[in-house]
Amino acid sequence: MGGNVDEEMIQYLISIGALEYVFDDEDGEPVYRMTPEAKDFAPEMYEDHIQDFNAMVFSLWTKDMIDVVFDEEGDPMVSINENSENKDLIKNLEKEEREVLREIVFIWKRKAEE
Secondary structure, eight states: OSSSOOHHHHHHHHHTEEEEEEEOTTTTTTEEEOOHHHHHHHHHHHHHHHHHHHHHHHHHHHSSEEEEEEOOTTTTTEOOTTTTTOHHHHHTSOHHHHHHHHHHHHHHHHHHHH
16 A cells, blocks of 8 residues: 555554555565455545556556456456566566565465465
8 A cells, every 4th residue: 555644544544444464565664455344434545446456456467477367247356376476577577566466475375374
């Protein structure tokens, strides 16, 4: 999550379950993920986040860094592939793409453990 959201707002969104910490980026800055609960508390911010995330997913998919398939309802399902953790390919991505890819891999592995 980027932009100029102040620390107080971040803590508030975490406290209500609308935001969760994912990891620190390559510069040591925390990366947060908006949860579906954010839709109820900050709908515009949530929609902006979803649009930005979807744009990054599309970019990563066109660069063959992730796989995207569509379910019966036409909803996209994202999964990692052999390129998703290829350090040589990752270093050629833009910083935001690297962060989103890292988030996708993190969430994918966390769900695989459940």
